[in-house]
């Protein structure tokens with residue numbers, strides 16, 4: 133399969149993981165031609181597809197469809213692009229074309245009428261639409277990094293940035309280590325180069341994702357390469373110097389996470405931590421075989437808040453895990469009362485093909501899972517509402533995600549990650565506001581999950 137050389141493909145940088153697709157996992161191939169700008173789009177498409185649960189195939193025959201990112205700069209490049217499309221059609225048959233040559237769709241369809249879709253340069257949202265249509269996603273909340281919306285696409289002003297693949301842990305409900313292998317971190321300079329290009333192309337918020345963000349670099353012994361050390365603290369500091377919002381997802385509460393908090397207090401990275409605690413009872417956590425199962429998480433949370441009082445904590449939990457007793461569940465509720473997390477997601481446990489937890493004794497009946505989920509969410513919602521009410525009257529920086537014809541701007545504060553957290557809405561004085569602007573607002577109303585506010589001065 134033709135691609136840019138590996139040193140031009142930070143998404144594929146060095147440590148390649150042999151991806152074994154899970155049963156039924158949709159899989160996409162990518163042929164990337166052209167300049168570094170086209171490469172940014174390829175990277176973003178691949179990052180997004182991986183995070184949505186697609187497998188990426190290095191060969192034509194393992195892919196359900198192939199994206200060809202074309203170049204149309206010179207005649208020779210056009211010819212090469214047409215040739216690459218022809219090759220992909222012959223070898224695979226299901227081809228989506230994007231990139232510069234896509235600006236001339238008839239030129240492509242005139243030669244290759246069988247292509248499934250043609251989109252133009254930097255239209256990566258439309259490419260993802262075409263992929264979703266050709267090969268529907270098959271979301272799995274226990275495995276995928278993004279919510280299973282499947283159709284909500286990343287706007288241009290924020291982007292996911294994947295820093296590693298795989299995971300060294302063996303949580304019993306999770307099949308990631310079997311599917312994606314052990315932790316394989318990208319070199320820090322490759323991550324940074326991708327981030328720089330994204331920021332140059334207008335991205336104002338970088339969402340750092342991986343299966344285990346705090347473990348970043350462990351597999352490559354935190355090696356320094358071209359002046360950048362592969363350690364999450366160094367990487368966060370480096371990313372923070374690019375001038376975009378930097379949001380950290382999937383951070384496990386290891387002791388060294390404390391070193392990240394001063395970067396938040398100093399405004400280098402957003403005061404936001406997404407930590408998948410999953411449960412609070414030590415026995416449940418042990419049955420899950422969770423990393424940091426024995427950590428005193430309430431003490432850690434208190435320490436983080438001491439250093440950075442405005443920190444927002446988001447987490448996800450599983451209720452109804454095999455063997456979860458009412459007393460264990462009650463411990464989780466009590467823990468929530470103390471931890472008072474800002475944002476919370478919750479899954480009812482379910483078996484996943486191949487997960488070791490399937491074989492555990494004492495599976496919890498569905499109605500008990502539902503009852504616990506309802507009680508847990510009622511508590512989480514009450515805490516969220518109280519915390520948001522306390523923000524009324526405060527001044528917040530927000531990023532604008534959308535403006536509509538009724539003059540309503542949908543924004544997010546620093547405390548809200550896209551697609552999973554709440555919003556702040558501005559419903560007056562939005563004429564001058566554009567998507568991607570970062571503006572200051574005064575909060576004047578709060579609901580259970582969302583805020584409302586009025587703009588002060590545009591910064592964007």
Ligand code: SF4
Nearest residue numbers: 299301303306308343
């Ligand atoms: S830490 Fe556990 S849940 Fe997360 S990817 Fe690794 S094995 Fe899966």
